Amino acid sequence: MNTETVPGRKASENGPVLYVGHLRAGYGTREILKDVSVTVAAGEIRAILGGSGSGKSTLLRNVLGLEKPWSGTVKVLGSDLSEPGPEADLALSQLGVLFQDGALVTSLTVGQNTMLPLVLDGIPPTGAVQELARARLSQVGMADAWSRFPAELSGGMRKRASLARALVREPRLLFCDEPSAGLDPLTARELDNLLLELHGSLGLTLVMVSHEIESIKLLAQKIVYLREGAVLFDGTMQDALQSGPDRVRDFFARCVDPGDRPEPSTWETIP
Amino acid sequence: MAEIQLPTRLQREWALGEGAGLEMLARDGDLVLSGSKVEEVDVLAAGALQHLRRISRENGHKISLRAPSQVLLDRLAAHDPGPDAPPPAATAPRTALVRLGQSGWDAIAHVSEAWAFGVAMVLGTWSLVARREHAWPGATWRQLYELGASALPVVVLLTGLIGLTLALLMGQQLAIYGESIHLATFMGISFVREVGPMLTAVIIAGRSGSAITAELASMSVQQEVDALRTLGAREASFLVAPRLLALLVAMPFLSLFASASGILAGLAVAVFQLELSPAVYFQILVQSIQLRDVFYTVLKSAVFAAIIVFIACRNGLATRGGSDAVGRATTDTVVAGIFWTVVADCVFALVLYL
Numbered sequence: 165m166n167t168e169t170v171p172g173r174k175a176s177e178n179g180p181v182l183y184v185g186h187l188r189a190g191y192g193t194r195e196i197l198k199d200v201s202v203t204v205a206a207g208e209i210r211a212i213l214g215g216s217g218s219g220k221s222t223l224l225r226n227v228l229g230l231e232k233p234w235s236g237t238v239k240v241l242g243s244d245l246s247e248p249g250p251e252a253d254l255a256l257s258q259l260g261v262l263f264q265d266g267a268l269v270t271s272l273t274v275g276q277n278t279m280l281p282l283v284l285d286g287i288p289p290t291g292a293v294q295e296l297a298r299a300r301l302s303q304v305g306m307a308d309a310w311s312r313f314p315a316e317l318s319g320g321m322r323k324r325a326s327l328a329r330a331l332v333r334e335p336r337l338l339f340c341d342e343p344s345a346g347l348d349p350l351t352a353r354e355l356d357n358l359l360l361e362l363h364g365s366l367g368l369t370l371v372m373v374s375h376e377i378e379s380i381k382l383l384a385q386k387i388v389y390l391r392e393g394a395v396l397f398d399g400t401m402q403d404a405l406q407s408g409p410d411r412v413r414d415f416f417a418r419c420v421d422p423g424d425r426p427e428p429s430t431w432e433t434i435p
Numbered sequence: 436m437a438e439i440q441l442p443t444r445l446q447r448e449w450a451l452g453e454g455a456g457l458e459m460l461a462r463d464g465d466l467v468l469s470g471s472k473v474e475e476v477d478v479l480a481a482g483a484l485q486h487l488r489r490i491s492r493e494n495g496h497k498i499s500l501r502a503p504s505q506v507l508l509d510r511l512a513a514h515d516p517g518p519d520a521p522p523p524a525a526t527a528p529r530t531a532l533v534r535l536g537q538s539g540w541d542a543i544a545h546v547s548e549a550w551a552f553g554v555a556m557v558l559g560t561w562s563l564v565a566r567r568e569h570a571w572p573g574a575t576w577r578q579l580y581e582l583g584a585s586a587l588p589v590v591v592l593l594t595g596l597i598g599l600t601l602a603l604l605m606g607q608q609l610a611i612y613g614e615s616i617h618l619a620t621f622m623g624i625s626f627v628r629e630v631g632p633m634l635t636a637v638i639i640a641g642r643s644g645s646a647i648t649a650e651l652a653s654m655s656v657q658q659e660v661d662a663l664r665t666l667g668a669r670e671a672s673f674l675v676a677p678r679l680l681a682l683l684v685a686m687p688f689l690s691l692f693a694s695a696s697g698i699l700a701g702l703a704v705a706v707f708q709l710e711l712s713p714a715v716y717f718q719i720l721v722q723s724i725q726l727r728d729v730f731y732t733v734l735k736s737a738v739f740a741a742i743i744v745f746i747a748c749r750n751g752l753a754t755r756g757g758s759d760a761v762g763r764a765t766t767d768t769v770v771a772g773i774f775w776t777v778v779a780d781c782v783f784a785l786v787l788y789l
Contacts, residue, residue, distance in 0.1 A: 230661050256667040266661035270654070272571065281666045286569045431488065431511060432499040434467070
């Protein structure tokens with residue numbers, strides 16, 4: 165992609181866009197991630213999956229610097245986002261995040277939300293910025309919603325508006341938290357196709373957390389399968405289907421993580 | 436060991452009656468349930484049987500089924516509560532000393548966290564003023580309207596009504612001593628120094644403080660604050676600073692309006708009840724108020740504003756969980772906001788007028 169758009173863009177384009185090394189993390193005293201290592205190269209579409217409670221969201225929060233890791237290394241575009249500073253700011257300016265429910269700022273309209281990333285860089289929301297935001301919104305099919313507030317939109321529309329906001333700075337890296345969760349199948353596929361299209365046209369790296377089998381099959385080239393806070397499988401989609409652990413193949417075959425169903429309690433019987 | 440014959444139909448009546456009565460036996464010793472004749476087990480009865488098993492095991496006894504029918508076994512399997520939870524690990528009882536240490540540690544953590552938030556609030560506001568960080572254009576003006584200007588009617592009305600009440604009471608007392616003229620002194624000193632700023636602080640803590648917390652808390656709960664962070668915004672300058680600046684400007688004005696409103700209510704009482712002339716009222720009033728008092732009111736109000744915004748934003752941004760957490764945070768803000776402004780007011784009184 166065009167590197168001149170953001171002045172001072174760093175030349176770390178060859179290294180991995182995302183590197184997670186031996187990450188341990190949790191909340192309070194509860195350990196969620198035990199030892200997670202993931203490397204994502206530029207241009208990949210990587211899905212992080214696993215059953216509920218496997219640590220997918222915790223991993224994403226730690227990667228985005230919203231939680232401080234207990235130990236281990238997290239480098240997004242070469243910098244640790246949980247350490248505020250110019251380096252983290254530079255990395256943040258080159259990534260986009262699509263949150264689960266969109267997470268649009270409710271007091272701003274869709275148009276204002278889309279302009280927000282540039283406004284935060286100190287550019288007034290007029291002229292060029294408006295045009296950029298309009299371009300992104302029409303790219304996601306939301307041009308008509310410019311002056312509507314998030315509360316007036318459906319879940320799918322909020323997600324698409326949020327995607328426009330995530331894309332307005334032409335990021336190199338896009339994180340998606342459950343992109344198709346809560347959407348009807350048709351809207352979910354539309355969003356998937358949109359992501360695929362953007363991956364092709366902008367050349368962005370896509371890291372998505374998901375447990376939607378259809379999305380993953382359609383989008384992901386490589387997957388990381390988390391289970392109980394550790395990586396159970398890390399490899400290409402093809403390997404996962406052919407030679408992955410039983411649990412991973414089960415996941416794709418039956419659309420479920422069987423989890424650990426506890427042994428039934430037995431009643432002692434006497435004749 | 437007791438042996439019980441289960442009836443053909445295990446239903447609600449059995450579960451709530453006889454079945455519940457068996458608990459005692461299960462607690463006291465081994466129990467055998469003879470279930471060969473069972474043909475029907477409803478959901479409540481299945482639950483009651485599983486409960487008996489748990490009670491029996493918890494008391495170290497054995498419970499068994501004699502020649503159970505297939506229906507009974509199937510129904511028990513369908514409502515299987517899973518293996519018993521492991522007994523909780525025995526924790527050494529915490530001594531008074533340990534508890535004291537723990538609460539001391541918690542208090543230190545709390546204070547240091549509050550300190551960090553305060554520092555971030557000041558730095559964030561400075562960054563916004565110095566244009567190193569950016570909020571949405573016009574955010575401060577919007578807050579100035581929402582937190583300040585739109586509170587003006589209720590502030591003026593309430594302080595006016597309280598002024599009227601106090602003036603009526605005080606006027607009667609003063610009239611007994613033939614000192615009606617000093618109603619102006621009383622109203623001036625009390626409203627400029629104390630009632631105006633204090634009442635304004637209480638109203639603003641309740642009205643604007645709760646509004647700030649409710650808004651920021653629902654933003655936190657809906658990941659909006661997280662999203663802002665990933666966009667490179669600092670919440671201290673994007674969310675806190677516009678509110679702080681707005682209330683720092685608005686509160687002193689609101690307090691002065693409040694004082695004026697109370698004093699004018701006093702004037703009404705002076706004119707219509709005590710039959711003083713407005714000119715005399717104002718003359719005495721001006722003699723009783725010093726410019727210093729007005730300055731202290733402005734200063735006090737600004738401090739109250741900072742306290743309210745600090746508490747409201749901190750509670751809002753620290754909210755985790757669901758909609759119940761939003762409600763709790765809002766309540767905390769109102770209570771803590773009023774409490775700490777009263778404490779600050781007391782400190783001001785000690786420092787300024789002692």
